[in-house]
Amino acid sequence: MKKNILFIINPISGGKNKRDFPLMAKAHLDMRKYNSEFIYTNYPRHAYDLAQKAVKENIDVVVAVGGDGTINEVGSAIMGTDTKMGIVPCGSGNGLARALGIPLSWKKAVMRLNEFRSRRIDTGILNEFRFFNMAGLGFDAHISNEFAALKGRGLTGYVKKAFSEVLNYKPGQYTLEIDGKTLEREAFMISFANSSQYGNDAHIAPKALLDDGILDICIIKPFPLYLFISMGLRMFAKTSEQSKYVEIIKGESVRIESVTNSLVHIDGEAKMIEKEICISIDPLSLCVLY
Numbered sequence: 001m002k003k004n005i006l007f008i009i010n011p012i013s014g015g016k017n018k019r020d021f022p023l024m025a026k027a028h029l030d031m032r033k034y035n036s037e038f039i040y041t042n043y044p045r046h047a048y049d050l051a052q053k054a055v056k057e058n059i060d061v062v063v064a065v066g067g068d069g070t071i072n073e074v075g076s077a078i079m080g081t082d083t084k085m086g087i088v089p090c091g092s093g094n095g096l097a098r099a100l101g102i103p104l105s106w107k108k109a110v111m112r113l114n115e116f117r118s119r120r121i122d123t124g125i126l127n128e129f130r131f132f133n134m135a136g137l138g139f140d141a142h143i144s145n146e147f148a149a150l151k152g153r154g155l156t157g158y159v160k161k162a163f164s165e166v167l168n169y170k171p172g173q174y175t176l177e178i179d180g181k182t183l184e185r186e187a188f189m190i191s192f193a194n195s196s197q198y199g200n201d202a203h204i205a206p207k208a209l210l211d212d213g214i215l216d217i218c219i220i221k222p223f224p225l226y227l228f229i230s231m232g233l234r235m236f237a238k239t240s241e242q243s244k245y246v247e248i249i250k251g252e253s254v255r256i257e258s259v260t261n262s263l264v265h266i267d268g269e270a271k272m273i274e275k276e277i278c279i280s281i282d283p284l285s286l287c288v289l290y
Contacts, residue, residue: 003060005034005086005113008047008074010066014090021065021106025088028107030114034061041070051077059083061289063113067091068133068199072267076130079123079286086113086289092158093199093268096133099210100290113289120284121210124194127278129266132286134198137256137264137277138189138220139169145263145270163228171222178217178251185247191218192254192279199268202235205248213283217254219247254279 007025009018022038029036041047047064051074054062063086064074075085088109089097100121103109124131139162146161174190176183191198193205193216205216223231223245234240241248256262256277264271 002033002035003116004058005029005036005061005063006050006054006059007036007038007063007065007088008050008070009038009040010047010064010070010090011040013066013070014092016090018065018090021088024106025110028110033114033116041066045073047073048077051083054078055081055083061086061113063088065090068093068095068267069269071096072130072132072269075123075132075286079130079282082287084118084287084289091199093202095197095199095268096195098199098201099133099195099197100288102290116289118287118289119211120287122194122213123282123285124192124215125280125282126192126264126266127273127275129271131192131194131267133195133267134191134193134204135264135266135279136189136191137262138172138187139166140189140191140198141263141265141270142169144265144268148270159232162232166225166228175257176217176219177255178249179253183249185219186222188220188222188245190220190256192216193218194281196238198235202232203238204235204240206238206241207248211284213281214250214252215254215279215281217249217251219249221245221247252281 011018047070051062055078061084064071065088087097087102089104126135143162171186171188174185191204193208195210196205196208197203205218208216240246262273264273
């Protein structure tokens with residue numbers, strides 16, 4: 001019996017033209033297995049609305065054609081349901097797709113859907129938001145906010161923006177409660193890793209797993225500016241945890257006191273939090289094709 005598959009396409013993610021995507025997908029999707037439909041998003045959170053509607057209509061697979069932000073919207077709508085999520089990576093970093101081993105080639109990613117191979121992964125929760133790859137606060141949240149306004153996206157644009165902002169960025173003081181244990185830390189940034197990487201194979205938490213029911217809380221302590229490049233290279237070499245400026249603690253729940261509004265990022269999308277930050281994990285709550 002054929003399965004119904006809906007492709008939700010973000011037309012602007014990654015700065016790549018997707019006008020001909022439906023034609024390409026139909027050429028490589030096994031039509032003996034699928035009835036396909038394609039819809040383009042028109043506004044922020046449109047992917048969430050479309051995916052939520054698809055769940056109500058008992059669509060078997062909803063495919064996010066976009067970056068981690070599009071994936072987040074689709075995943076947030078279908079987690080905890082019987083609907084499966086597919087991914088065709090079209091973003092700037094494609095962190096979750098890389099962590100799942102999904103091909104970055106659109107053609108190969110579509111062909112992978114024909115295998116209908118699935119697995120369940122954990123969902124991170126930060127206050128009212130869901131994340132599937134990475135959330136954080138501090139410098140990476142600041143850069144996510146600045147990066148959103150850039151016309152030139154991709155790794156090069158991200159690196160340039162990071163270099164331009166790091167000189168004036170001030171570390172913060174944080175009180176963290178991880179699984180009931182209170183810690184005081186000065187931090188350049190704090191990341192909550194469900195997968196091991198931000199994207200572009202930059203691994204902040206090399207041992208993080210998508211299905212272990214635990215988050216890797218990565219605390220980047222203040223470091224000399226002359227080590228900025230070295231700290232970045234460590235992520236690509238998967239050796240970040242070997243630095244004395246990096247502390248990684250595994251935990252299921254985190255609470256962070258916030259005396260002022262805190263800028264965070266949720267799978268790379270900047271958000272303002274006006275109260276204390278509470279992070280938890282919902283184990284094996286999203287089924288993905290990979």
